[in-house]
Amino acid sequence: MSEQKNTQDNDLITRLALIVGVMGGLFGGLILKGARRKATWTWGRINAWFFYSMTVTFFVLAHNLNIPFFIDSLSWIFPKGLGEWVYFNVPRGMQFTVLVVIPFLGWLGAIGAAVSLRVRKYQVGLDHLGLRTSSNLKPVVIDSFRVGEHQKRLLVRAIGIDINDFKNRKGALESAFNAIVEDIRVLENDRQFIEILLSEKSLPTLVGYDEMVTKHLAAPYTFLVGQSLGEFIVGNLLELHHMIVAGSTGGGKSFFFKQALMGIAESSKHIQFYLIDLKRGVEVKIFERLDNVRIAKEAHEAIAILTAVVDEMDKRFKFLEEKGLTEIVPDRDKMDRIVVGIDEASVLFTIEKSSRSSKAAAQSARDLTDRIAKLGRAAAIHLILATQKVVKETIDTRVQTNINARMVFRVNTVASSMTVLGNKMAAELPEIKGRGIWSVGSKDIVVQVPRLSPEEANDRVDDLLEKFNGTGKCQFGPMLLDLDEVQPKKNIFETHSDKKVQVVNDKVNAS
Template identity: 25%
Template structure:
């Protein structure tokens, strides 16, 4: 049986390690012992055993064999203890063996967005910077994303960064529907853009918007069947439609009272349908909430979203809703710090972007388009006339 000390003792595991007096290898061993991470056999514990380590310029990887019966979840709670005990950033992987990466440099406390992060003509967005470089998310590979975390730690900034990146990368092919359920205050300002098809600011507008999207989805299904298509990525269709939900809890029938309840129920059903079958038809769902509970995140939505991004969570249960595992509750209180999960967890610092930057860059792009149009007009108006066999120059009599 796997045996752990009580939570207070686990929290003290790092405190029991004398900092600066032991090597990282010995500190890790000490933390395993203090936290009783292992298997009890009789009166003894079998702990993970170091089998090799590798060091490069930025981090050291420690690889441990583990006693039979130890599972990956058995090491989840010790990550924060290792981080505190080593006073360094730590990542843990468990696939048959336990791999602990210990980084010499911490992630930046902040990181500003700039246009060098754009990958033009792709559907990739920069998720964040980790210890090995910049991580990108490709919406062609993983069409939907679930985003959570407490307020004012980066969710809305991430949505704006995603919106701006996708817009600039695919100006002619991206279109957006925003369910800005904070009264339309964040994204209503972009409603005049041709790529922004609609902005809903409450549950009633959201239901109307989603109804239109689902009707179009059904039409696209028929068209795909008629043409023998199964997935839009295998066709010549270039258009992609992003449905962005900012504060999904406002669409929960268990949270909303009164006349909004049936509208909320419809919204959750529509979003579930989009998550289930929309990806192959070109729909991309970004579903965000600061209240990650089973009421706020419909099960069908969650089950059909592979990619997850969690900023700091208020409690372990919130991390479980977004990531299906604990960890987000232990993130440092740094705006923009998050865990990105596809096939595994990666801690990243999400780039910061603000409305001023977006406005300036959008104005520059608009001016470039106007200038290009004027240049084409100038060329068309002033090019010399070429006479051919079917043209006759006119002369004054």
């Protein structure tokens, strides 16, 4: 009888040990999941746990205001005498473990449990697709992150599985996740992981310019930005003042640059455009028929334009000072609003070490643009800069700090996105032409910008000819300069070099 009882007791102990082991393993797995999650370790949370543990350590080691003292002080919560028992029977190391280590592990476990519950439906959906390696490894959903109001990003560990296996089954993924798969890509810094961008709503891949102009372009000095998941966004020069347009080749940067200029021209009357495109004016050629547009195609013309704009800005400040006003209002002061648009700004602003003349021109352009960015708002002068990269070598940091509106299309690296936006959103955009991030202040909104075709652009310029070239011209004043009269200045360094060459030649001829 006693042997049977011992056997039952041993079986019970074995079962309890098995249950405890399984529970411990599960809890340990949740702790690891919570600990491996990068979003767990924010500075705020780390600091909170550090100060909490330091505070507990102080009271554990204190002689008077210690843990047993506080237990006895809270007699309405704890049984009488518990504090004294803790003082004599529970070592200080165990007190620290109970008050810090166990809660900390519980916190990590709770995070891990929340992540597991959040990704479970995505893991089940992924399992249904049957993706496996030859060694039967399957993709594992590590975490999901809320990107915007209607978007999520899944992080999937897919060791040994080609990303094309996921892309080829995009339709099946959408069915399994009950969401729109906008993009699938390999994680830049760890190629064993892929990211899947999901959307509860879908942005259109093509937005027509003509339809949006009719619906949304009404107020003066406005332009079309793009369709977001919530509403169609319209930009206003009076609120934004200056703007940067950035993105890698083929993302839609040049299309947006042109359609923004077109929108401003169509919605405004008293306005002048000074456009700089050192690629021989290819991108802005459609505007050259308008009398209120000047296009610089060479570096010396660009410097002449920027110099003329800065001179005009100084005149306007003198006018404001004499009149006791704070800013130019075109209708009141009979002065045109001025827009300076620079496409591929890096070509104008990059300082080349090999050429003194190029270095001098680039530095001059940087200084003049900096003045416009700092002071142009009150003088009704605005900057629109387009570039592939926004770094100090292409656009001076002095200029960047004075521009709060940015339209950023897809960039190739996370570092580029961090530079221009301060986050990874531009690097995580899907490869859809015209898909970008509209960033104003602290708001970063994913949009699909309208596409203005070359044919449609020419037709719209035809409509603008009467407005800006006809008998009823709506500009208040003449243009600031005529580029046909601007001649390149010979650089002092080049002149000095020419003289040295001539002296050498004279010596050779004399000998």
